[in-house]
Amino acid sequence: MEDQKVWYITGASKGLGLALVKLLLSKGNKVVATTRNLSVFDELLLAYPNHLLPLAVDITSDENVKESIQQTITHFGGLDVVVNNAGYSIVGSMEELTDQEFRETIDVNLFGTVNVIRATVPYFRNQGSGHIINISSNAGYIGFANASSYNAAKFAVIGISEALAEETKQFGIKVTVIAPGQFRTSFMDSLVFAENKLPVYKLAEAEKMWRECSGMQRGDPAKLVQIIVDLVNLPEPPLHLLLGPDTYQLVTEHREKEKLEIAVWKNVTLSTDFD
Incomplete structure (x- = not known):
């Protein structure tokens, strides 16, 4: 039988976050669901008044x-698991993206995660347990155009997940970073595209392709x-946990290419010490 725990989940109003909230509540867990739109949880709050705490949080x-x-x-009265799930993506080449557009992506996906970790670790460290789950992506292993x-x-x-795991394992804190592939959520519908589109990068074609893929993803x-x-x-x-056959194929193929490139340039790599 699964232990019932207290969970804190960011980006919980839709997609994977909302699916996780619903599953946890159905199993008797207590859940803090953070989002900017609390009305999403009205029905769930009626069904689970003692187990759900929706919070409007700017991560x-x-x-x-x-x-x-x-x-x-x-x-x-406690906290056991944190899931850094909130995500934001803007599509565009580096040349097209403004400073503000680039920083907004980093603020939500990276600094939002860092803020939650810094606020959580002292409590987990003092109690000698806790699990931090960070949601990355296959885009955390492979660079993609736009x-x-x-x-x-x-x-x-x-x-940061790797570093955190090294820092906190002595305190009984567990860390997992998950890299999902394409799952059938509304994430693609929430994609933002660079305002300063340059025809040479064909961003309009990319936008059309992403929109058409929405709702067709194989991941459940x-x-x-x-x-x-x-x-x-x-x-x-x-x-580390890769999720989805697409992610497994992409990452393993990418690793093989890296391994080959490293081997080809091995002599140069090893040539840098004093004679």
Whole structure:
């Protein structure tokens, strides 16, 4: 039987976040669901008044996040699992993206995650347990054209997850960074495209392709969120977890290309020490 826990989930109003909230509540867990649109949870709150706490949280605000973590602990008497799920993506080449557009992607995907981690770790460290689950992407392993700001954030999420795991394993804190592929959620419908489009990058064609793919993804969100729930009951969950056949193929092929390139340039790599 699964242990019932207190969960804190960002980006919980739609997609994977909302699916996870619903699954957790159905299993008797207590859930803090953060979002900017609390009305999404009206029906769930009626069904689970003692197990759901919706909070309007700006994850890019360090102070706002700290307050919400304290509210979580005060309301439910503890905290066991954090899922950094909130995501934002703007599509456009590096040349097309403005400074503000690039920074907005980093603020939500990276600094939002960092803010939640910093607010959570002291509590987990003091209690000697806790599980931090960071949602990255296959775009955290592979650079894709017209996704540079998203790549930058998601690569960083993997890097900070690895560092965090090294820092906190001595305190009994578990860290998992998940890299999903294409799952059938509304994420593609929420994509933003660079305003300063340059015809040479054919962003209009890319936008058309992404829109047409929405609703056709092979990944089943119900299976993904069940895997997340199962992870927290494992004595030794993975640090890295790829989810989806598409992600597995992309990442393994990319690793093979990297391995070959490293081998080709090995002599140059090893030539840098003093004679």
